Amino acid sequence: MSDAHAESHEAHPTWSTYWKVALILTVITVIEVWCYYLKGFPETAYFVPTLLILSAVKFVIVVLFYMHLKYDAKLYRALFTGPFLVAMATIIVLMFLFGKFAIHLSLLT
Amino acid sequence: MTATAADVGHGYTTTGLPHRKIAIWAFIGSECMLFASLISTYLIYKGRSIAGPFPHEAWTDPSTHHVYKAILNIPVTSCSTFVLLMSSLAMVLALAAVENRDVPKHTLGDRILGSSKLWLFTTALLGATFLSFQAYEFTSFVHEGLTIRTNLFGSSFFTLTGFHGAHVTAGVLWLLTMLGIDFKRGLGPKDALNVDIMALYWHFVDVVWIAIFTLIYLIK
Numbered sequence: 001m002s003d004a005h006a007e008s009h010e011a012h013p014t015w016s017t018y019w020k021v022a023l024i025l026t027v028i029t030v031i032e033v034w035c036y037y038l039k040g041f042p043e044t045a046y047f048v049p050t051l052l053i054l055s056a057v058k059f060v061i062v063v064l065f066y067m068h069l070k071y072d073a074k075l076y077r078a079l080f081t082g083p084f085l086v087a088m089a090t091i092i093v094l095m096f097l098f099g100k101f102a103i104h105l106s107l108l109t
Numbered sequence: 110m111t112a113t114a115a116d117v118g119h120g121y122t123t124t125g126l127p128h129r130k131i132a133i134w135a136f137i138g139s140e141c142m143l144f145a146s147l148i149s150t151y152l153i154y155k156g157r158s159i160a161g162p163f164p165h166e167a168w169t170d171p172s173t174h175h176v177y178k179a180i181l182n183i184p185v186t187s188c189s190t191f192v193l194l195m196s197s198l199a200m201v202l203a204l205a206a207v208e209n210r211d212v213p214k215h216t217l218g219d220r221i222l223g224s225s226k227l228w229l230f231t232t233a234l235l236g237a238t239f240l241s242f243q244a245y246e247f248t249s250f251v252h253e254g255l256t257i258r259t260n261l262f263g264s265s266f267f268t269l270t271g272f273h274g275a276h277v278t279a280g281v282l283w284l285l286t287m288l289g290i291d292f293k294r295g296l297g298p299k300d301a302l303n304v305d306i307m308a309l310y311w312h313f314v315d316v317v318w319i320a321i322f323t324l325i326y327l328i329k
Contacts, residue, residue, distance in 0.1 A: 012204075012205065012208070013201075015202065015205060015222055018198060018201045018202060018205070019198070021198075022194065022195065022197075022198040025194045025197075026191065026194065029187070029190055029191060029194065032322075032323065032327055033183065033187045033327070035327075036183060036327050037183075042329055047328075047329075048328055051323050051327050051328055052323065054323070055319055055320060055322075055323035055324075058316075058319045059316050059319050059320065062197060062312055062315055062316050062319065063312075063316060066197050066198075066200070066201050066308075066312045066315075067308075067309055067312045067313070067316075068305075073124075073126055075124055075126060075131065076126075076130070076131070076134045079131065079134035079135050079137075079138050080134055080137060080138055080141075082138065083138030083139060083141045083142055084138065084141045086141075086142060087141040087142045087144070087145030088145070090142065090145050090146065090149060091145050091148060091149045091152070094149040094152075094153060095149065095152060095153070098153045
């Protein structure tokens with residue numbers, strides 16, 4: 001059996017870790033919704049970055065702990081992060097070409 | 110060190126990893142790009158609808174003077190988001206229960222945590238609940254005057270969330286199939302890879318919703 005095979009069978013998190021992760025995800029979701037309703041905050045420049053960071057944290061926690069990428073073989077990580085980075089680049093490039101970024105940069109009228 | 114012939118013959122590639130798990134990760138990678146295209150379409154069209162209803166602002170139809178309120182219902186969607194997050198918890202508990210089927214269970218708590226049937230059923234139930242929330246949301250939007258043909262927001266919103274809902278539906282059917290197998294012959298450590306693959310798909314559906322909830326519902 002190969003090293004990668006052995007690596008793919010590393011121990012997964014314990015039940016208590018799963019419960020803690022669920023609690024953290026719930027708390028972050030509550031904070032996100034609270035930010036949405038916080039008077040005046042959605043109009044500030046901090047609103048969008050705050051939500052994007054909180055969302056990214058949730059995303060990473062689920063991928064690392066629930067999808068076990070933190071514990072599994074590196075090949076799985078590559079198979080996920082490669083297309084994911086292409087997907088992110090696609091969104092950013094399209095936003096620069098046609099979306100809000102283009103309007104801010106006066107590329108579109 | 111390479112995989113042995115026996116490994117390859119039993120579903121392991123020359124990398125030493127199970128080919129089905131490599132396939133599901135490659136599939137998830139391709140799904141990332143599908144949802145990226147749908148999300149970027151939504152973001153590009155955001156704020157460009159000429160006529161309402163709009164997601165976050167009220168709108169008065171100039172011809173009929175009918176006032177349409179902001180269409181998105183954040184409290185309802187927050188609840189459905191919580192439901193989907195908890196379904197991911199139930200899914201990892203189901204996988205852990207299958208992997209630890211042979212571990213002796215001494216207490217009631219051990220038996221509850223170790224019941225794959227309970228956690229598979231809970232995951233499917235929470236997935237179905239999420240779909241019910243989505244059906245309620247879509248129905249109320251149509252009643253409030255927003256359909257897939259009303260404006261750019263309606264087209265991109267229903268396409269994106271509809272695709273996600275279709276993925277959740279496929280996941281619920283997959284869960285129910287696995288639950289049926291569990292009732293028929295019981296799932297054990299030898300089935301852990303099959304449950305793991307299903308769990309990866311289910312968590313992917315969850316992380317896509319994490320992005321959708323923030324980008325579509327919360328960011329004004």
